[in-house]
Amino acid sequence: MEQAQQILEGLDEQQRRAATTLNGPVRIIAGAGAGKTRTVTRRIAYACVTGAWKPERALAVTFSVKAAAEMRARLEQLGLQGGTSGVTAATFHSAALRQLNSVWADVCEAPFPHLIDNQRDTVSRAITRATAVRDIDALTVRDVLAEINWAKISLVPIDDYARISVEANRQPPAGFDAARFAAIYDAYEQEKTSQGEIDFDDILLLVCHIMDDFPEAAAQIRSSIGWLTVDEYQDVSPLQHRLLNLWLGGGGPNGKAAMNRNVCVVGDPAQTIYSFAGASSWHLLQFADEFGPLSADINLNTDYRSTPEVVGLANRVLAAAPNREDYLKLVSAREKGVRISRTAYDTDDLEAQGVAA
The missing domain is CATH 1.10.10 (Arc Repressor Mutant, subunit A)
Incomplete structure (x- = not known):
């Protein structure tokens, strides 16, 4: 238990609550600089170290290769290894590709297609x-x-x-x-x-198709996912949301017959950046309606990264947005910042260095 308590050290009250609510549906709305990745990785590590989760059945998905690599690195620092006996932290596409490879021979006689x-x-x-x-x-x-x-x-x-x-x-x-x-x-x-090819999105579409139409393969895939964590949930697309529901056992006439409710989603509606490609924060905002009752619904609104002046300006921008009621009001945990003025520096390079500092 000493290792478990060490994992929780340094978390604030809301972060600790998120990290210790281990089962059932959990939503974490995390503002910029609020320690989102820190909280999520501590939650996964705490669950595995305490024996609440089996690491090999814990899947954490995010949107970029860089973010997945950072998550794996942090989990390793907390004593969790990846691979077949550890937590899987991956992008949606890499997780789905692994699943597709694992069941392909059971559902199709044709050779496995190659990525375009x-x-x-x-x-x-x-x-x-x-x-x-x-x-x-x-x-x-x-x-x-x-x-x-x-x-x-x-x-x-x-x-x-x-x-x-x-x-x-x-x-x-x-x-x-x-x-x-x-x-x-x-x-x-x-x-x-x-040409025997598939594209990037076909990976997700094929896994959805297999889980819809091949019950044994679907059961095999679902058996590998006991606890699902989804990062940057405000950027989930309809296709990714469909796959997520199928991973959890969703189906039935209304698409909500989820058998596994151990899902944690993390995001911030104010940070949606893939709307041009079909993503929407709607699923994050409607999570309680879809998966409720929730085990925890947590807001992380303390910004540990930015000064009060920057946070104040951010709040002013968000307060002017049409859907401002969906956004967190942030508070800064830092001391007052120093105003940077052009006259304090002789050159553009020095000014840029001052701003960065």
């Missing part, structure tokens, strides 16, 4: 295939690819694209109408299939 090497080349071929145009500029390819990615993570089928794009007031890319874009999207899928 150059998505833009495939999109270019698809545009030519659907339009007979061969001289395609890079911006058109970029915009079409972005729209394909949006459709996939938004769970928009090819046949429904025209209708949904109108309902969402979404303009098809590169001057194409909705029907022509849908034809390009379909050609893109045919190009990939003919």
Whole structure:
């Protein structure tokens, strides 16, 4: 128990509450500089050290390779190792790819597809295939690819694209109408299939498909996830949210028949940065309605990183937002900062150094 208590050292009251509420659905709203990663990794470590969780069945997912690596490093510093006998901290895609590999031979006789090497080349071929145009500029390819990615993570089928794009007031890319874009999207899928390829989002889509239609494979995947932690939950896409529910056993006619309620989501609606790609803080804000009653609903609003002046300005900006009621009001734990003035420095380099300091 000494190691467990050491893990909790240095946490404030709200951080400690988050770190010691180990079972059932937990939501942590964490403002900028509030020690979010510190709290989450301490929670995982405390649960494993006390024996409340089995490390090999604990999965923590986040959005970037860098964030996942930082989480693994912090867990190792707290005495937890990764690998087959330790906690898995990974991106959504790497976790899903591992699961896909583990069950592929049981659900499909075809060779495991390889990840597409150059998505833009495939999109270019698809545009030519659907339009007979061969001289395609890079911006058109970029915009079409972005729209394909949006459709996939938004769970928009090819046949429904025209209708949904109108309902969402979404303009098809590169001057194409909705029907022509849908034809390009379909050609893109045919190009990939003919080459035995999948793209990044197909990894998540395939795992969702397997968990929907192959009960034994789904049970195998779910058995490896006893406790799920989702970082940056304000940036979850409809596709990632669908996968999360399937990991937990969600299904049934209303999609809410979750069998495993040991899920902790962490995020901040004021820090949503992937809305352009279909992400929304809606799932974070509606978490209590979807998974309630919650074991804990915790706000971390103490900013340990920024001075009171910076926090005050941040609060002023957030207070002017249309959805300001969704945002935390931050407080600074630091002493008053020093005002940086241009006249205090002789050169731009010195001024920049002062600001950074």
